[in-house]
Amino acid sequence: MAYDKVTITFAPGPRSVEVPPGITILEAARLAGLNLAAPCGGTGRCGKCLVKVMSTQGDHSQQWVLACQTTVTNSLTVELPGSPLLILEKGQVQPVDLDPAVFLDDRGAVKHRAGIPVENLADTEGPLPGLAVDLGTTTLVGYLYDLTNGQPLAVASRENGQLSYGADVISRLAYALKGDAHYRELWQALAESLDKLFLDCCRQAGVNLCSVREIVIVGNTPMVHLLLNLPVLGLAAAPFQPAARGPFYSSASELGLTSLKGAVCYLPPLIGGFVGSDALAAALAQGFGLSATTQLLVDIGTNGEILLQAGEQLLAASAPAGPALEGGNIHCGMLAGTGAISKVTMDYDVHPVVIGDSKPVGICGSGLVDAIAEMLRLHMIDSSGRLVKSSELPPVISFKIKQRLQQKHGHNRFILSGGVYLDQKDIREVQLAKAAVAAGIQVVLTEAGLGAAALEALSLAGGFGNYLNPANALRIGLLGEVDCSKIHQVGNAAGSGAIMMLLSFTARERAEALSRRFRHLELANDERYREVFINQLNFPDKECGV
Template sequence: METQRAITIHTIQNGKEHFGEYGTSAHLLDYLSKQTPFTLQAPCGGKGRCGKCRIQILSGTPSPVTDAERALLRPEELAQGIRLACLTRAEGDLSIQLEGSKRPIGNKSFLFPHPLPVDGSLRTLVLELVPPSLEDQRSDHSRLLSALATEALEIPPSLLRELPQVLREGNWRTTLLLQKNRILSLLSGTPLGKTCGVAIDIGTTTVAAYLFDLYTGEHLDSQSELNAQGVFGADVISRIQFSLEGPANLTQLQKKILTQIDGMIHQMARRTGIHQSEICLACMVGNPTMIHLALGLSPRYIAEAPFIPVTTEPLLLPARDLRLSLSAGAIVRVPPAVSAYVGSDILAGVVASGMAKAIQAGSAVPSLLIDIGTNGEIVLAHGDRLVACSTAAGPAFEGAQIACGVGGVAGAIDRVSKAGDELSYTTILESPPLGFCGAGIVDLLALLLDAGIVDETGRMLTREEAAREGHPLAERLISYDEEPAFQLVGAEKSSTGMPILLTQQDVREIQLAKAAIAAGIRTLLKGSGLSFGDIQTLYLAGGFGNYLDPRSAARIGLIPKELGGKIQSVGNAAGMGASLALLSEKTFFLFQQVRERTSYIELSSSAEFQELYVEEMLFPT
């Protein structure tokens, strides 16, 4: 009986190749996510709805094109061998090409003054140990404890693995890096290298890491990448659902993010000439779901009422437990969260913006901090208190669920303007246009509202309707999926060879997202007895806030027009807050103090929020 030959998949991305056996994978997205090191985004979580997990079949035998693919891909794309990984299986050997992995632009290194403040909690201790002999056969561990007789120190078990080699390489002279009574690192002799730490911001869409000298506070390097878990969905609910679909899925999600973080640390260490054993401390922030997945904790009950996480407490964890290749005794600080949907990343923003110290002093003027991302977190500071909520805005402003959305990467359209009847745009890094990032979508939608191409209900005119009304932009309207769409960039100028459009469905996605944010702001203010006029500053956090035009944001109703002149962008405030907590133990404890002064409003059970949400669905007139 002839044994069936295994199907081989040849995958190419960014010039790198991978060969593997297809095995029992349900579809190519399943194979790519589990068996290759490559990155592929799938905002809908592989449900066949978003059309983003595009691959190109170079040769071989794929399954026939499905009706769903015909609905999501244009005929010219199908003719080029473009398929959707979540809807395509291998029926024979295949060679496939993945889109190049795009790196988010803006590591935000310009946010770091040199140096950031350090609190001096680190110290070194140089020890001379008596070498062993036949007359002195104490263990290496006992010998070290004897030398530390005057110090009440904890020796992590992970250090014991390195102890024999370290002691002998240093000829029984060793240097300990200490934080209070904890040994972070054990080095041979008296090394002259740096002592470093890394701050990590795990966003649902983007992961950012920042390398620092722990003694001087000097910022050494940064790295940001699209979250590798994006292959399992663009939002936290998609990833929670995936974690529950199979016994190995939670482990797979954890491995995906920790492998990515370790790789980012490795790249920064290589660029700066630092050995990873010189990195002795890390601080990790993120929304509660991202932190749960990184720690291997089940997020099951985050997604079910009454929305209870495993933990919101501050944690100190051995880096080795997270398989991070740092020094043997390295510790990972995980600041606290507020609730299931307001995490340490938002508290980091409160710390970075200066709101935390004002709250601590009881003198915070009314101010708002908004992270316009997938979870749409909003916090209101007043006096010595914070009130927080999460609006589940969805990933539309980050480019997901938008037909030509690409996020903040090179080539993303980030500005759209109009002079007379002419439209112009700019792209990130002035690269050929690839698609829209959130700021570009907001700009274009604001212009279409002003032009009357989109009305207050969000309905887009057809080309015929616009022509009858004499709109000069009517010729840019086309039909897409049997609905109107506005073409900003023709296929001949696009880097993809396809036109760049804003579709009717895109407008609906933005309506839902902006209504959630706007209603969340109004709910917090009403509950606190404040008005728009009372707010002194509106801090916009996240990369989106760096590019957003406040006038466009007010025009579409994302930000109340009364607050348009009070906006202050704080960039990746989560990364800055994580960096401050990395360098200062006092700041790490400040997170907990702020958390204790924070009240959380659950909007899913708020009738007032639901009413305001419906009101905010309309665009301002």
């Protein structure tokens, strides 16, 4: 028997969808193809999927509710939060000799250097386009290039459609393991996002979608598994083994990427565990394997990927940083988008910088590190991480700063701006995240028989690393004890490496050779890591170099 349906209209847009009564607003948003972020995956823990609900019954009532906890019983209009993400697109692309895998032979036929059959074009005039894609947990970035001359044609980016299933890969893996239908939901959300990204790139360049011949996709291990429809059970528990390492060649149609059916998809090999092909691409872009430089590459997200080159040794590890440094599990935390406090300085008062020059609605990872570092400097937080009372502050601290230290429901909190604050729980979350990364760095260096002083360079990759203040990262103990002058921010290194593999088959082969040389350290089973992690929980008792 057919059952009644109700209509949910989402604004702005608007976009409407008919759904059966009893499902949540979050589920309805997914059915409508809308990317409503739910950092905790819909468990109700984070409180970040707040939406404004307006009844269509004529009473003009409205209320703020959690989308993941509110079931639909009648037709509604739902106003979604509008906060476009700040997505890092630029990186440092190393020069390569142009020898793409896909090329035109002397007779104008499209060939592939790996011997893979490629659908030939009816018209060979104009560019021979190829795409490089950085497939991130939060965002996707696409780079469209002309493979005949190596010139860029377009760059586009967008949110990963899986954000409504959780901010971190662990939440998404847990969802996928609920059953085949749940796995397919995740895959569908990702495939649709990629198709939209491809369309954005081609429209921007005025290129026919059907003319794209190859796509190089790099991503972390869970994202690659979900795209390739590989089993994910091995990633859900120690020792965190991928089902396959690759490299992988496939047609776009086999992956369900309907917009570019004629293209060949290349996914470089995974290094191991949660260190994926995005980390490999970043290592390629940073010249790993080309010199004897002792260098560390760190990309900090919910998993902090740590790669070390020390002589002939290549070591890789991932540290479970959790979502705090991307705004997750923080009361007023958010991803880097409009309204997010991204930088903080303090003197006689607090001076926040807000993305979009708008009213602050939350704080993102870079602003969080700044705020904690400044609070340590002004002795509002002691080395154990305790947020002190206003009466305990030194006399030299200004009255305005002291006024911001308040109590609510018996708990201390520090007001940054308007309704944006940090409390004791937020500080503890940062301590856990920074200890995870710092301990990972220390164990990798120890495994190589090195101390921090031996490093010639530390490269910070990715969005968080790009906007981070390195001195403040050192002040809170995030990066160990490396000299600040050796820290370099290298932008979207994963995207840069993907571009290199798109334009150069030689670079692609070099990346594959690099992947075989890396020795992966599984920190979850390393007793040293557990011991160092505990030792790293406290903040440094002094500023770097003091």
